[in-house]
């Protein structure tokens with residue numbers, strides 16, 4: 001059902017198959033997060049990062065153990081955020 005999909009699917013490189021080398025991993029993430037309804041995709045660290053900063057670097061995965069503040073800090077350290 002369309003409403004079960006994360007609103008970022010159209011532009012998210014993980015969902016569109018350009019982020020991960022292993023298709024199996026990608027399918028797992030898609031089933032666990034992207035296609036599993038609002039509650040699950042709101043838990044996705046990629047979505048949370050994009051909502052906080054307006055973008056999400058490739059190294060952030062849906063189940064990242066880093067907090068959003070830690071991700072933002074790392075993005076700044078890497079020069080990915082002004």
Ligand code: SF4
Pocket residue numbers: 006007008009012013014015029030033034041044045046047062
């Ligand atoms: S749930 Fe996360 S990984 Fe899936 S499309 Fe949304 S932002 Fe991308």
